[in-house]
Amino acid sequence: MSIQACDVKTSSEAQQVRKYVKMYSRMGGKAYVHSFGCQLNVSDGEKMKGILASLGFTFTESYENADLILLNTCAVRESAEDTVYGTLGNIKKYKKQNPGVILILAGCMASEPKTLDKVRSHYPFVDILFGTSALSQLPKLLLEHYEGKKLAYDMTEYSEEFGADDQIRESTFKASVPIMFGCNNFCTYCIVPYVRGRERSRSAEVIIREVEDLVAKGYKEIMLLGQNVNSYGNDLEGGMSFAQLLRRLNEIPGEFWIRFMSSHPKDATPELLDAILECDKVGKHLHLPVQCGSDTVLKRMNRHYTAEKYLEIVDYLRARSEGFSLSSDIMVGFPDETEAEFEDTLKLVERVKYDNIYTFIYSKRSGTAAAEMEDATPDAQKRVRMERLLTLQRQVATENYRRFIGQTVRVLVEGESKQGEGWLFGKSSAYTIVEFQGDQSLIGTFADVKITDARNWAVSGVLVK
Ligand code: SF4
Structure with a gap:
């Protein structure tokens, strides 16, 4: 049975946690959430923020004035794990001075059984640990912590469903939508299949509804995420292939772009390549x-x-x-x-x-x-x-x-460019960085830019409209 995010927020655990947050927060219920690693992890971090907000937390950019610190970890390389352990070392002093602060380790690294052992032996000041498929258990684990459990943890794989409203998104115009989790490929250098499990595709119906909601809210770029999106649907009986999903999403009315990552070459079929070439909203x-x-x-x-x-x-x-x-x-x-x-x-x-x-x-x-x-x-x-x-x-x-020189390209304007005052940057459909001079009010909208110059990582040009 899948666990819906709305159930998580209305559960009896969540109600009790809300009372504890009010009772015990010295900084007014501030949470610091930091996601390491890939966009899937960032997307998970946005969902964790959504759950924390429903429990009464607001957010801070510094762990040094937080009541709750959540590190959403990455395990792709050993150096990534070292970074997390280094961060834990830095936080240790703050935690010692403020023992009431709740320290949580989540994400890929927290899904590895060896992390549980290491936390027990070397980082006993960590309060909560949970894996990538146990986001929905956050209220329950917080309740266990508030009720005195020394290390509350859950590494179970739950089937969780989060919708467009369940995340606190970092951008107001770019949104990511996970379409599948896990990987079946076992590339010999990669830990992902061991920490994120086998491929599980979300239902096309749920994904389509989520994208429709995001487009209705004004999002201009939808990034479909998965470890290997090209094999989307292989595990769903009678479900859509990734190519079919792209074609269906392309039919949603409105001006927006669809992007996706990551792709595995072994699953890049002509059917998929045709869909990319033929769908006008697909980058x-x-x-x-x-x-x-x-x-x-x-x-x-x-x-x-x-x-x-x-x-x-x-x-x-x-x-x-x-x-x-x-x-x-x-x-x-x-x-x-x-x-x-x-x-x-x-x-x-x-x-x-x-x-x-x-x-x-x-x-x-x-x-x-x-x-x-x-x-x-x-x-x-x-x-x-x-x-x-x-x-x-x-x-x-x-x-x-x-x-690209001489071409006029449509650009989704993303922010101010480091080129200097009055310069903006955005990305074209071909994912090229485009720099040009324009008003900040253009950020988050589409603009047409005539390309006049090129470097080895970006192009620049003049705003046409
Ligand atoms: S396809 Fe990607 S995620 Fe899967 S094992 Fe290979 S590198 Fe890792």
């Missing part, structure tokens, strides 16, 4: 993480595609839409990556001509298969390879962005 950009250009490394990564298969997707898009915008994640220095394997990645980058790449030097993540692999490549060599990749990408992108 003309695909973030398609290739990770590397070597078939032998892709095999060791357990990615289930070859460089050739990946290039077929690129060619399919570019044959139908010249200059179609692509971006990617690329990992350098996967265990035992040879010079020849790395050069295959350079060749692929040169061939695809990405507008943007997000690069990482592989770092060991305990609990994954890759962490057990031999790795003879020295770190210094990995850093040199990274520099070579970045140099190539800068050349590729400088050339790439020039294709």
